[in-house]
Amino acid sequence: MQSNGLSEIKHLLRTHRLPHIWCPGCGNGIITQAFLRAVRRLDLDPDKICIVSGIGCSSRVVEYLDFDTVHTAHGRAIPFATGIKIARPELNVVVLAGDGDIAAIGGNHFIHGARRNIDITVIIFNNSNYGMTGGQYSPLTLFGEKATTAPYGMVEQPFDMCELARGAGATFVARSTTWHAKKLVDLIVQGVEHRGFSSIEVITGCHVNYGKRNCRETAVKMLQWQKEHSVPIERFHSMTEEERKKYFPVGIIHSETRPEYTEEYAKITRIKRDDR
């Protein structure tokens, strides 16, 4: 049975590093909690988990998690994670990254990680902007919405991270929001269990830098917006093209089985080893 108390995940936190740096009302804590609940539910060995992040508000999360943690350079979490996973395939390697980090400066690494189908779980904290630097637009800022560097409204189109991941070859693709906190735990559990590249996008709130410029100036309004603009993937499928434009589908967007990178490479090593 899943308990809602913090007691069941507190031992997975570096409590001596708290309080965290995030603003009151930030959604990052909800995602962190969901991730730890997933680790707990999967009963993973904490010694065999490695968490890798890049740069940004959400990437600071690794400091608070009591595993082997690597806070890398901006956008570079997936290359580090790739090296770690290849060298130690038995580890559960999880990348926690923000939308600017993973979709802009780290975008190339994201699509190639997906293409390789290397067994890494990527959880994307999508708050639609660069919060740490004060609210600039990211590749996931919605068309027409405002940011410090889009003061007259965003004129670029955003990526759909789930479609990008799927198109690039990711074999597990899911989306949730911080409103769907319990559903998020289920999706992370399935993403970590999946053998291959798993991408889980989580739409989260940054009312301090993003919401206030876009009529969602409180954490509650950010959550309400998530609730009103998301529909389960099953319902999304039955919508018309016109209806779909107003909503994000949440749930498992795509799941398939394809050869996983480290397993394929291990086949070569088994055959060639000591064949000198």
Next chain:
Amino acid sequence: MNSAPKHPEQPDIRLMQGNRACAEAALAAGMRFFAGYPITPSSEIADFLASALPRHGGSFIQMEDEIASMGAVLGASLTGVKAMTATSGPGFSLKQELIGYAALCEIPCVIVNVQRGGPSTGLPTSPAQSDVMQSKWGSHGDYPMVVLAPSSVKETYELTIQAFNFAEMLRTPVILLSDEITGHLYEKITIPPPEAVPVITRRSPRVAPNASYKPYLPNEPDLVPDIPDIGTGFHFHTTGLIHTPDGFPTREPEEVRALITRLHDKINSRKHEICLYEERNTGDAELILCSFGASSRSCFQVVEDARKEGRKIGGIGLKTLWPFPDFIFHKLSSSVKAILVCEMNCGHIIGEVERVCEGRCRVEGLGKCTGTMITPSEIENAIKRIK
């Protein structure tokens, strides 16, 4: 593959390319992870290792770009595996971001840069030695760097092993700064038997995992911490932020100073051990030819020719460029009339020699940036101009 002699009692003598010698030496040093991106004139290293690493139980991956290959190398090294990448000028520029990360986070690794003419795409198939300053100052911030420059196929083999040993011993990135001439040169080489190759491996924590373990606490006297490997139960944190011995970020001025100065001190305090060089006929020399990499071959040829004619010319071939071996020039500048620095660039090492000599002797430069090597006759002409 021909990686072992047919008769074990006979020396393993081969005709080998410089880049191949680098790859063979890396395997002999215990390297078991390579990530790279195709670029001339270093690609032979990746080509060979793609085939050889699975046979040695290691892993090879061609990443999507130069930055990613550097990131994968650091990830693998954090798990305790000896790791390497190889590139050339434009790729070396891209790798700088994570070379700084490796220096700060004390992640051992070897970065091979087979130099070609620049700037920009420059001269992809022609030699240069114009990345000397980038190899020292390429990433932002204050950090030390160890850079070795081989001048022959044999030296490529030796210095590649040395690069891994320095990287592991000092917990720092080490750059093997080769050049297109040395990388593509075929020469005779005697591969030493494995038992004759000294191999150093990083220290592991001497205690069992515990919550109070400080992964970045330096040891005395070498100032190098015993950082655990990922996956061994220590639950430690690695960050590119300035950090305290427990691994977590700090902005406390005294803690910042302690880390930055230690990173420098752990290398600079062992300069005499790290700075390798070859000295020929310097004892009574009035003129010293100073060079490194492929250019030192021409210098030593001139020294040999000059001595046959009774001219008092000596040669210094630098194998370690950074940290700069000041001590060699402190001594020499008082006993010689002039030092002629020969390098395939517009003047990199000459600035260091001038700085150290402080006017005690003349320092002249033969800098060549034509994408062609410096010939002995060009050095002879430069000598005539000095006199």
